[in-house]
Amino acid sequence: MGDSSADWAGISWTFLAEVRRRSPLVQCITNFVSMDLMANTLLAAGASPAMLHSLQELPDFTPNADALCVNVGTLTADWLPAMKLAAELAVRSGRPWVLDPVAAGASGFRLNACRALVGLKPTVIRGNGSEIIALANASVGSTKGVDSSHDSKDAVEAAKSLAQASEAIVAVSGAVDIITDGKRVVGASNGVPMMQNITATGCSVTALISAFVAVDPSRAFEATASALSIFGIAGEIGMEMAKGPASLRMHLIDSLYGLDQAAVLSFVKISSI
């Protein structure tokens, strides 16, 4: 069970304020689709993104990053060694790293790659319902490419068992974002449905989780729930000005950049499940 007495609004604001104050360096090894939105999301939140993935420069760079985000969206065999080495370097340097197992159930190649990455001790795993179910059950098939064919609430048990097996915090995005450490489960119900019509919003919230975890790795559960809620609030405020997905993309980034304490304290919706 989650902690129903937690001051989630205060916790979420503290994480955002710390990211703005410390501007953590977040290394992203991510897909070609998401690079722009992910980097701009991190900048709007006050973090410092770097999209570096060359195997040759990881030993110099990764140990100095405050967090690492690995996303397998446009995976090919030649990218996998860099993802694995970066994860190993992050762990060896005591830095948190976050895995986004995009379309984990789309093919055996992708599922095996994601399972190998899970074995390298991510701090947090964030996926949609179908991705978390595919990873937890080690099964290929039950997915619609990078989109989910499951409600996030269908993935609660899969998320708990994946969290227990991997010792990572597991988050499932959707209408209600589910966050679990294998025992506690909380739901974050901020956000608007049109966020699903913008490609790479999921990838970008995974990067935001990385920035939040960077400023307090010992509270990865709280950081993950807070990042999902804050990103959802930016979507809610952005939606008031948006005419469709393209303008929501712009207004979401502007709203994240401009979020103030009063809005965060009144809009955060995180509770025990």
Ligand SMILES: Nc1ncnc2c1ncn2[C@@H]1O[C@H](COP(=O)(O)OP(=O)(O)OP(=O)(O)O)[C@@H](O)[C@H]1O
């Ligand atoms: N029905 C919904 N209502 C409100 N917010 C939603 C809804 N569905 C998704 N979201 C929000 O949209 C963001 C992206 O979540 P989604 O589950 O679509 O990720 P994803 O499938 O991994 O996306 P992508 O692969 O395009 O990056 C999250 O912040 C999530 O909370």
Ligand SMILES: Cc1ncsc1CCO
């Ligand atoms: C559309 C798409 N295809 C591979 S990765 C990606 C971005 C959303 O996950």
Ligand SMILES: [Mg+2]
């Ligand atoms: Mg995704």
